[in-house]
Amino acid sequence: MNTLLSESASPQPGSGGNVSPGQALTIRGGRPLTGRVEVKGAKNLATKAMVAALLGGTESVLRDVPDISDVHVVRSLLEVHGVTVEDDGEGVLRLDPSGAVSAHFEEIDAHAGASRIPILFCGPLLHLLGQAFIPDLGGCRIGDRPIDFHLDALRAFGATVEKLPSGIRLSAPAEGLTGADIELPYPSVGATEQVLLTAVRAKGTTELRNAAIEPEIMDLIAVLQKMGAIISYEPNRVIFIEGVDSLRGYDHRCIFDRNEAASWACAALATDGDIFVGGAKQQEMLTFLNVFRKAGGDFDIAEDGIRFRRGGPLKPVVVETDVHPGFMTDWQQPLIVALTQAEGTSIVHETVYENRLGFTRALVQMGADIVVHPEGIASADRRVPRRELEQAAVINGPTPLHGADVVVPDLRGGYSYVIAALTAEGTSTVRNVDIIRRGYEKFLDKLTDVGADFDVVG
Numbered sequence: 001m002n003t004l005l006s007e008s009a010s011p012q013p014g015s016g017g018n019v020s021p022g023q024a025l026t027i028r029g030g031r032p033l034t035g036r037v038e039v040k041g042a043k044n045l046a047t048k049a050m051v052a053a054l055l056g057g058t059e060s061v062l063r064d065v066p067d068i069s070d071v072h073v074v075r076s077l078l079e080v081h082g083v084t085v086e087d088d089g090e091g092v093l094r095l096d097p098s099g100a101v102s103a104h105f106e107e108i109d110a111h112a113g114a115s116r117i118p119i120l121f122c123g124p125l126l127h128l129l130g131q132a133f134i135p136d137l138g139g140c141r142i143g144d145r146p147i148d149f150h151l152d153a154l155r156a157f158g159a160t161v162e163k164l165p166s167g168i169r170l171s172a173p174a175e176g177l178t179g180a181d182i183e184l185p186y187p188s189v190g191a192t193e194q195v196l197l198t199a200v201r202a203k204g205t206t207e208l209r210n211a212a213i214e215p216e217i218m219d220l221i222a223v224l225q226k227m228g229a230i231i232s233y234e235p236n237r238v239i240f241i242e243g244v245d246s247l248r249g250y251d252h253r254c255i256f257d258r259n260e261a262a263s264w265a266c267a268a269l270a271t272d273g274d275i276f277v278g279g280a281k282q283q284e285m286l287t288f289l290n291v292f293r294k295a296g297g298d299f300d301i302a303e304d305g306i307r308f309r310r311g312g313p314l315k316p317v318v319v320e321t322d323v324h325p326g327f328m329t330d331w332q333q334p335l336i337v338a339l340t341q342a343e344g345t346s347i348v349h350e351t352v353y354e355n356r357l358g359f360t361r362a363l364v365q366m367g368a369d370i371v372v373h374p375e376g377i378a379s380a381d382r383r384v385p386r387r388e389l390e391q392a393a394v395i396n397g398p399t400p401l402h403g404a405d406v407v408v409p410d411l412r413g414g415y416s417y418v419i420a421a422l423t424a425e426g427t428s429t430v431r432n433v434d435i436i437r438r439g440y441e442k443f444l445d446k447l448t449d450v451g452a453d454f455d456v457v458g
């Protein structure tokens, strides 16, 4: 049973905290990863587009959907709500919302799993059924991850929010939700999606200021436009949504997963390998590619993907994570593994989440020289801080890594542990690797494809 959801900050264990060990890998490291991997649709679009299907009067078709556990969670939640989901086994989902019904608290709670996506069901369910229930939210334990922006936005549309011991119940007024004037305190990805998924069917116009503009958000806007929505945006993070009475289903191919692409790029950099990431595209990765090059990486852009490798010795960099078009928070963990092999001092400022550097403890256990400054540090290369919240990791390299026994704390941290183990000399055991399946499709097959030497235990 999940615990009560808190609207404001509800402290959660930090990375590397109490995780129950699941499947483990025994990894023999010290050899370059070389080969080709394919990336499919982005986790952070596919799951949202699946929720959008609830808003359509007809069937939706979503293509290039990755076979990952976050997608399975959203699929079960849709099915609990009466949506029929058919999977052709090759990444094409057909979602028919014509039988949508309200679900019991217990059922939703049982299917919500370790995902934050259930919060995005609110708007569509309020339009469809007049009410919604949200259990406690999972997702990676990388900070407080509150939902206050979401609930404030839903209230602005006219929803009533009621806190219950089992979660949060929302209801729409009898006349339905109405368009709102909303300014987000921070360009939150999830809260922007919440507003989009709610405003498209609300009466009247919604103006959203300080919106997130990540490529996955733009792809969700494309999905909604295919469904009949009217959405326009200005370059200054302002989005206008004109509500419409009804929407139809869509046929859409997901934008590629740039987080997975960046992860494999860092694996090539860390292990002195050479990896071609099929499906990766330059435009959505411009910021990553600049940092990759400055750190000593080299890449070739091809029609069907990007080839990543070292261009010489690795060099230290100073990076700060930020909202798009900044350097994504999801990219810093695998990059830090590579920076342990760079000659000199690198600094990574994490400004999006307050607890996303805890994973470095295991890298230190493997021989890395990394000091985390929990309050952040002043640095000549640092721009004006966007938020109070920030920490910094100072990485001194190069340090040879050696094998260790480590437990995966979260999705991106987990991937990074596997790459660190593959970079290290000797044998490592990486436990609880199941979490990696939340966001990396066919992870073990892909490791094999690039020549990783490992055994699955348990």
Ligand code: EPU
Pocket: 043, 044, 116, 117, 140, 143, 144, 145, 146, 147, 148, 149, 150, 151, 186, 187, 188, 189, 190, 191, 212, 259, 328, 329, 330, 352, 353, 354, 411, 412, 439
């Ligand atoms: N925030 C609030 N209140 C809210 C919502 C967010 O204070 O109501 C804060 C968060 O605590 C955080 C910051 O705003 O400090 C940014 O959070 P955001 O809402 O942008 O993140 P999210 O929507 O929860 C998505 C991705 C994350 C990715 C971030 C940033 C999904 C399912 N998750 O999270 O992906 O890191 O945007 O780009 O789309 C991952 O893939 O491993 C992952 C964690």
